[in-house]
Amino acid sequence: MIRRSFRVAMVLAAGRGERMQPLSSVVPKPALALPDGPVIASSMRLAAHAGVDRIVVNTWHLAEKMAEAVAEVAIDGIEIVLSPESELMGTGGGLALARERGLLGQDGPVLILNGDSVVGLDLDALVERHLGAEDSVTLALLPHLDPDRWSR
Template sequence: MSQVFIPKAMILAAGRGKRLRPLTDTLPKPLVPLCQTPLIVYHLQKLAKAGVRDVVINHAWLGEQLEQTLGDGAKFGLRITYSPEPEGGLETAGGIINALPKLGSEPFLLINGDVYCDLDFSQLVARANGLRSEELLGHLMLVPSPEFNPQGDFGLQDGRVQERGELTFAGISVLKPQLFAQMEVDFIALAPVLRSAMREQQRISGALYTGFWSDIGTLERLKEAQAQLCPDCKAD
């Protein structure tokens, strides 16, 4: 039996989180508590449970707090390294490109630091194993579009992600470093990079996830998620 490949993971944690102010005036967005636990800790626990050991976390706003709180990852059973960015950050793709030397040449998991999802991350590890032998450049988890994004981000047809459609990108994916080939570190968004790969022989696969998912991007959505996950908790 061939040995299972264990990918590295990257958690995107460099955003300013302006819509979560005043919480994010003194906290980096991934440390905002949901049911009394920082958002990013849920990801770290789920990654460790899935067998992942190496995690890269980028940061810009109040990044020193992330490093002080999470440390080297040992308390989660992980090895955490950090990828600092200039003030204001590098946007999503720019941050990934900046961190590529730490991520290596194999497929890696990419998780937005400001989402909550009860997806079993072992599914992502399995997909990373599959991508190693495929010509595809990535795999996206998609969710039914919430009220705040009714137009959707992408479509899904026969397991391939389409440039336009009624589904929303969950902020959870498996990507190959080759997706960013010949790209220099700069302020670059991820969506145009993904759409380019979709146009190029439909090189992005995807799956629809219908379990609990929430983009904790505003105070209102934070309260809504908390009401569902821990209705007896006091507001943090």
Template sequence: MTRAMILAAGRGERMRPLTDHTPKPLLEAGGKPLIVWHIERLRAAGFRDLVINHAHLGHRLEEALGDGAAFGVRIAWSPEASALETAGGIRHALPLLGDQPFVVVNGDVFCDADFTSLRAAAEGLHADGPLAHLLLVDNPEHHPKGDFHLDAAGLLHAEGAPRLTFSGLGAYHPALFAALADDTPAKLAPLLRAAMNAGQVTGRHHAGRWIDVGTPRRLAELDRELEGTGNAPPTRPRVRPVT
């Protein structure tokens, strides 16, 4: 069964002072924590086994979400003594993710994508390529140059135009991280660019709702939007209070 990982180890410097005492994925929009939106959408797409990494205030995440039973999932926790960056955190969690392709979601974004298509993309990855499949979005105003070029055949390239922005949602084969040493910080972008140069990364353009919830202003805007559209839950989610 395909597993999913939610990245939740970031310090959230741009969110301070909100993140001085609360991990960024537990900040609320539309009446519930950002990470809970992901958990609910992953479960709706058929994911039952989730891995969540943490570093800064990680104990608060575990206290709030527990083993995942309240959400109909099973959560395995991947603690990091200090944040290992995206690729390093995924490499550290591989023993929990297993030897099959998996889906990864940044814990500090909001996206209305259907995770069913990402799960299908993960099932199509192989050790001899493709090694990754990324969900791309239109370039936001704070990142106008984008990240990668998506060609007509669905392949991603580190160079070329037009460019789109990586959403933070993707599917990966464990082989992409095989050369990394455990417990060593490592960024994801260099691994992806190397795989793109070998023609081993595919992608899809998501035209729906996506926001990088990286600042208090964006969090407040998302909160107002969700409350205004009726997408917010009528009652608070079943998250244990954090003290």
């Protein structure tokens, strides 16, 4: 059981959502509505399953709308904190800014999730593998039918 392996989770939600244009030009991709709430709700609930005390969500693109979507996903007993960016900083920059602001805690692992994905991830197995290997980072990746689409 992964409970208490993580105290803090960061959900990445600052980007433009280019692949969802034109929808994401008016609503951030993680804020798009699904029957169970906004897309970001899936990642926030996964973080809650991990037993975190705090979920940090970075925002930039249409930040006000993103904040409204996050507010829809109140989870009892978990502090939800926004980390607004004045300019798009990318994944590493958003994490660094949240850390500088003291939002990620002093030590211990941080669960990092994408806010624009809905996945059926076996987080228990992933964490067990991570802790058993004593690695610094463990990534959960999914195969894609057209991986060349993402090469630069």
